[in-house]
Amino acid sequence: PSDFVFEQLKKVSVTAVKDYIACPYRFWLKHVLGIKVREEGGTELNPLLFGSLVHKAVEQFGLDTSVRGSKDEKVVAESLSRYLDDVVLGMFGENISGVIRIQIELARIRLTEVAKHQVKSAQDGWRILCTEEKHKKKVKVNGTTILVSGVIDRVDVHQNTGRIRVLDYKTGGPTSNDAHFKKKAGQWIDLQLPLYRLLLSEISALDSYDKSDANVSLGYFRIGDQESKTGIDLLELPEGVLE
Secondary structure, rough: OOOOOOOOOOEOOOOOOHHHHHHHHHHHHHHHOOOOOOOOOOOOOHHHHHHHHHHHHHHHHHOOOOOOOOOOHHHHHHHHHHHHHHHHHHOOOOOOOOHHHHHHHHHHHHHHHHHHHHHHHOOOOEEEEEEEEEEEEEEEEOOOEEEEEEEEEEEEEEEEOOEEEEEEEEEOOOOOOHHHOOOOEEEOOOOOHHHHHHHHHHHHHOOOOOOOOEEEEEEEEEEOOOOHHEEEEEOOOOOOOOO
16 A cells, blocks of 8 residues: 555565465565564464474584484484473573473474484485575566575585585475475465575585585475474475476
8 A cells, every 4th residue: 555655675585485475465564564463472382482492403403513413313312302401491491381391392202203314314425514504695586686585494415426405494384395386286385495595606615516406405304293294305396397
């Protein structure tokens, strides 16, 4: 509506693009006008906060060069559990409700499953190169320059082949394929992973690696509530749609 005065958008986050695809009007309300949805407090963790708790634990693990390359499942599991406790203490202190304590233990069970897949990844020759990479890049959209920003959870490289794997941690929801692209309709739902691919050129740790499309894989490291929903899930798209 013309009644509202607003500044031309000059910057957009990778995750906000999904909001635009879903509904340009709600995108305008949230990201241009800055209108927020009110959240009610409670005595238990909502899905967003629970996901943040798990995400911070795996993030800290990925930053710890002394353990992140370990092929010992017990070492990895104990490290993840320790980082979970550190995150809980930092977020909530020591006075925690019984309901939240149960949720924390459920998070610990999920991280035990993560340890299995992390060790398998290391055994297969993959190593964590960097985590929490915050970058931005200018791109032209219909003749207008806009700054695209994003935080890449994790970048792996293969020790023997030099392949690159970009992973986003997910504690719930669909697979990377289902979340990004409707194959039957041939329509994009989310551009998060493809836009991360765009930002790889800004990561200095990858300067000596081949960043061509053929050498880069995109996907999720799923941290689900079941064993079958945990593990590395790579994006597989019909030919040509990524370009």
